[in-house]
Amino acid sequence: MLNPRAELLLKTLIERYIADGQPVGSRTLARQAGLDISPATVRNVMVDLEEMGLVRSPHTSAGRVPTQLGYRFFVDTLLKVRPLDVREVRLLEGELASAHDPHELIETASHLLSEISRLTGVVMVPRRDEQAAFRHIDFLALSGRRILVILVTQDGHVDNRIITTDRDYSPAELTQAANYFNESYAGMLLANVKRALVSEMQQASDDMQRIIRLAVEMARQAFASEPKEGDELLLSGESNLMDVPDLGDVKKLRRLFDAFNTKRDLLHLLDRSMRVNGIKIFIGAESGYEVLEDCSVVTAPYSVDKQVVGTLGVIGPTRMPYEHIIPIVDLTARLLSSALTLQTGAGQPPRLESSRS
Secondary structure (H helix, E strand, C coil): CCCHHHHHHHHHHHHHHHHHCCCECHHHHHHHHCCCCCHHHHHHHHHHHHHCCCEECCCCCCCEEECHHHHHHHHHHHCCCCCCCHHHHHHHHHHHHCCCCHHHHHHHHHHHHHHHHCCEEEEECCCCCCCCEEEEEEEEECCCCEEEEEEEECCCCEEEEEEECCCCCCHHHHHHHHHHHHHHHCCCEHHHHHHHHHHHHHHCCCCCCHHHHHHHHHHHHHHHCCCCCCCCEEEECHHHHHHCHHHCCHHHHHHHHHHHHHCHHHHHHHHHHCCCCCCEEEEHHHHCCHHHCCEEEEEEEEEECCEEEEEEEEEEECCCCHHHHHHHHHHHHHHHHHHHHHHCHHHCCCCCCCCCC
């Protein structure tokens, strides 16, 4: 436990260090804190904080900087989150409201997290659960003999897949194929639908109706085209971290960007965050991954119809403006949840006014 004076000095030190990235000396700290105490008294308090592991001296007589433990105490005890600027709120609301489909929503959320925080935005894409029940499928013709398959589950999850066919199909044929599939498989678990598709293909004969064969073949391709590892994660603004002095070491940046490319560790981290209600902050080594030891990751889960389906967040240096980043992540998660619920509500698939290949 810290006394009020020590708390104020620690809070002032961390806020000053976040602002300019320079070690904070006792004289500057006494002046910034607004306390009528001598620099010698401040130095005594700093010695106590250093012994507690909350601050450290990077160089002799160079002032102090916060440690990972100091940041953790600051975030948990001393931090006062400030409201977002009205322009930032309007940007988030407007951009997310204008997205046409769930995939575009998630892409937009990742971009906005990066744009507003000026760090790296990350969104974990909902993964298909084979224990979810199938509700609805739609086939939408694209150019070049490509078909957009829109799969909706009973829990409101929407999965878009693009497949390629051996010839062009008319909208009427695609509607007939979707109707057959929905009548045959609605309410079945996805795992059972996959097994049924394999069985139907094995039993297919020349006299099977052409529309049935079409429906089964297109659905089989869609179910087989599971995302590759790493496709479940959308990152935006990675280059923003190149302008952060704390991460300016070329080797550190290379290792960090390699982690962004493989995405495996980030996926595990965000997956852990799905079990947390509300904001979760990993500071430095708390993530469990060496490559993130100089970074903090601020995350929040998002949901569809009150069921958590993914996580989003911001990645930046441990010296990030937490009082600003936390509300960005929190509001983005809540707005994304509302938008996804609206698009997948009332048992209907989303209307796709535009599509992405």
